[in-house]
Amino acid sequence: MKIFLTGGNGDLGQMLCTSLIGMGHTPVIFDIAVPQHPPNRTDRPGIPGIPVAEFIEGSILNREQLRAALKDIDIVVHIAAWHGIHEFRKEKTVYDFWDLNVGGTFNVFQCAIENDIKDIIFISSTSIDERYGVYGHSKILGEEVASAYAHRHGMNVITLRPRAFIPPWNKSVYSNFIEWCEWFSKGAVHISDVSQAVLKSVDLLASKNHDLQNAPAFLTVDGAYQYSDEDLKNWDVDGPGSTFKRHYAQFYDLAVGLGLNTTLKPKKLDITETQRLLNYKPLYSMKTMLLELKKYGPAGPYQDRPL
Ligand SMILES: NC(=O)c1ccc[n+]([C@@H]2O[C@H](COP(=O)([O-])OP(=O)(O)OC[C@H]3O[C@@H](n4cnc5c(N)ncnc54)[C@H](O)[C@@H]3O)[C@@H](O)[C@H]2O)c1
Numbered sequence: 001m002k003i004f005l006t007g008g009n010g011d012l013g014q015m016l017c018t019s020l021i022g023m024g025h026t027p028v029i030f031d032i033a034v035p036q037h038p039p040n041r042t043d044r045p046g047i048p049g050i051p052v053a054e055f056i057e058g059s060i061l062n063r064e065q066l067r068a069a070l071k072d073i074d075i076v077v078h079i080a081a082w083h084g085i086h087e088f089r090k091e092k093t094v095y096d097f098w099d100l101n102v103g104g105t106f107n108v109f110q111c112a113i114e115n116d117i118k119d120i121i122f123i124s125s126t127s128i129d130e131r132y133g134v135y136g137h138s139k140i141l142g143e144e145v146a147s148a149y150a151h152r153h154g155m156n157v158i159t160l161r162p163r164a165f166i167p168p169w170n171k172s173v174y175s176n177f178i179e180w181c182e183w184f185s186k187g188a189v190h191i192s193d194v195s196q197a198v199l200k201s202v203d204l205l206a207s208k209n210h211d212l213q214n215a216p217a218f219l220t221v222d223g224a225y226q227y228s229d230e231d232l233k234n235w236d237v238d239g240p241g242s243t244f245k246r247h248y249a250q251f252y253d254l255a256v257g258l259g260l261n262t263t264l265k266p267k268k269l270d271i272t273e274t275q276r277l278l279n280y281k282p283l284y285s286m287k288t289m290l291l292e293l294k295k296y297g298p299a300g301p302y303q304d305r306p307l
Pocket of ligand 1: 006007008009010011012013030031032033058059060061078079080081082083084100104123124125126161162163164165166
C-alpha cells in the first residue's frame with residue numbers, strides 16, 4: 001500500500017519509513033525538508049520488486065501541491081506539526097502553530113477527501129490536556145477537524161495521542177544519553193513504541209475489519225512499565241529510592257553513580273483502549289533504558305545513527 005507521511009522527514013517519519021518498507025508498503029514522504037539519509041529514494045530505485053520510499057518536497061500549507069501529491073495514496077499518516085519543544089523554546093509563533101497545526105491539518109483532511117482517501121492516522125498529543133497552551137490548543141483544534149471529517153465523510157480516523165517521545169539521538173534536544181534517561185525516568189514513551197502504535201493503526205485500517213467509520217478512535221500512547229499501580233500508590237514507603245531499588249537493584253549503583261534521580265515517581269497513563277483496539281504492546285521500559293545504560297554508558301547506544 002502507498003502510505004503518505006506528512007512531515008515524514010522528521011524523527012517519527014524516518015523511523016516509520018524503514019518499518020513500512022520492511023512490511024512491504026511504499027512510504028511517500030511529503031515534507032518541506034529534503035531527507036539527508038532516506039532509507040531508499042526514487043533516485044536510488046533499489047532492487048526491482050522491493051518497495052522503496054518516495055520523497056515529494058512540498059508543504060501541507062500549499063493545497064495544490066498537497067492535492068496533487070495525494071493521488072493514488074491508500075492511507076495518510078498526518079505527522080507534520082510544530083510541537084512542544086518549539087513552544088517551549090519560543091522557536092515558533094502562535095501564527096506558525098495555528099497555520100501548520102490547525103490550517104495544515106484542515107488542508108490534509110480536505111485534500112484527502114478530494115482524492116477519495118478515507119483512511120487517516122492523525123498524530124495528536126497528550127498535550128491536549130494543556131488546553132490553554134499554544135501547542136495544546138492547536139492539537140485540540142486539529143482533533144476537532146479530524147473528528148468532523150470522520151463524521152461528515154465517513155472517514156476511518158485513528159487519532160493517536162503519544163506523550164513526549166523525542167528520541168535520544170536527537171542531539172538538538174538531548175546532548176547525551178544521560179540527559180535523555182533523566183527525562184525518560186519521569187515516565188515517557190520511546191519513539192519505537194509510538195512507531196509500533198502507528199504501524200498497528202496502518203494494519204487495522206488496511207484490514208478493513210473495524211468499526212471506525214463515523215466512530216473515530218482517540219488513543220493514548222505511553223511506554224512500558226515494571227511499576228504496578230500499587231507500587232505507584234505506595235511510592236517509596238520504605239524510604240527514598242526504595243521502589244526503584246526493589247525493581248532495579250542490579251542497576252541502583254549505576255543509576256546513582258550517573259546522577260539519575262531514583263526517587264522520581266513516574267506518571268503512568270491509561271492505555272487500555274489503545275491495547276484493546278490495536279493490540280498495542282509497548283516494549284521499551286525503564287529496564288530497557290537501564291540495560292542500554294549499562295551496556296553503552298553515557299554515550300548511549302545510538303552513536304552511529306545518521307541524524
Ligand atoms: N516529538 C514529541 O515528543 C511528540 C510528542 C507528542 C506528539 N508529537 C507529535 O508528533 C508529530 C511529529 O513528531 P516528530 O517528533 O517526528 O517531529 P519532527 O519535528 O521531528 O518532524 C516534523 C516534520 O514536519 C515537517 N514539516 C514542517 N512543516 C511542514 C509543512 N508545512 N509541510 C510538510 N512538512 C512539514 C518538518 O520538516 C519535520 O520533518 C507532531 O504531530 C507532533 O505534534 C510529538
